[in-house]
Amino acid sequence: MSILAIHPGAYYHIETLEGARYQGMFDALVRPEELGDVDLAAFDAILVPCRTPADRMTPHKAKLAAFLDAGGTVIATGESESQLWLPGISFSSQDTNFWWWLTPGADLGVRIAKPEHPLFQRLEQRDLTWHLHGWFEAPEGAEVLAVNGAGKPILYIDEVTTGGQMILTTLDPFYHHGSHFMPATTRFLDGFLPWIRETFAATAVESA
């Protein structure tokens, strides 16, 4: 049992999914167009990285829903319009302020909402803080892990909408880590991916 990662093929996907730092975190990589041919019963979790073009995922909407209802886990990071190909997601985009940190004493507003969650044994608030592209309205009963300055969810776990679970964030760490830009995104993946691995794969591995 293991983790399948979707590989859309942009340079930042190649760097993050195939590069030495994280390649051991994924048991198999699949192109979006080949997802229809994969027996998903062989996997515990499917990870969809940031900036996966939504029109390359929408053909698989029904298959992903069936995977979830069979108890599977889908993890989707930001800027992939996951509301178009996963069930029960309410997403609002926002203009991104890339420059907030230039103001002395400025605070992006990101907060850890559930510090007792095991993920936060690996991540601190600063590891979730680079910029924001939007927020969710999480369904009632979802476990909200992090919020923006207005208290809106930017990272949550949904075990109520389907028979499985969805781990969803508006943050876009794969894109920026893969672009060699914004060290917080690398710190995020250094904690997030081992936690995913520890939680959903039979063999836990440590990040490089």
Place this chain on the structure above:
Amino acid sequence: MSVLFVHSHYGPIPKAMVGPAGRGRIEIVRDTELTDAKIISAKGIVTTTHLDQIGFAGHKQALADFFADGGRLFFNGHILKPFVDGLQAYRPLQSRKLADLQLARLSPHPVFGDIDPADMAVRKGVAGFYGRGHNPLPKGARALTGIGPLKEPIDWEWALPNGGMMFCHAGNDLWSMAPEGSDGAGAFATRIVDWTWGGLKGVAA
């Protein structure tokens, strides 16, 4: 004959390319719909930083034929799946302090117009948006812009040995790098499309 703009991300095409598209100067094609036949029949190709490089490298023979027929490719981004013989994988800067991210013009090129590279190195006082490394210079290519103290070639132009030309920018889409107060992203994009058509002369031998 047309210049293909390979549209790789989900959503509208970049604003800077709306003008060239409206004037019929580029033909928009999703990278998932790119075929060998479209590549071979194109006059030029413009790709973005979001290019599906695995899919693109799958057209290697068609791209070789495209270049041999005199085609021009304007490439933005980090090459990680070389799609033409002579290309090598992107090399990120090992140090990314302010001095490491300064830009220098190594050879003039009509695509840049009168834009000073120093004006593209910093945005709101922050460096790094232009790029943070380089795609190694192919044999015979001409370096246009250097980054850092070693002036590593972040922009270059290459006249391929069997014909055709490639302009390579190892960073975010070049048209989006027009500095505030310059002639703007639209004019930059127009020059990039003109070059890809062959209307602007290259400088590589």
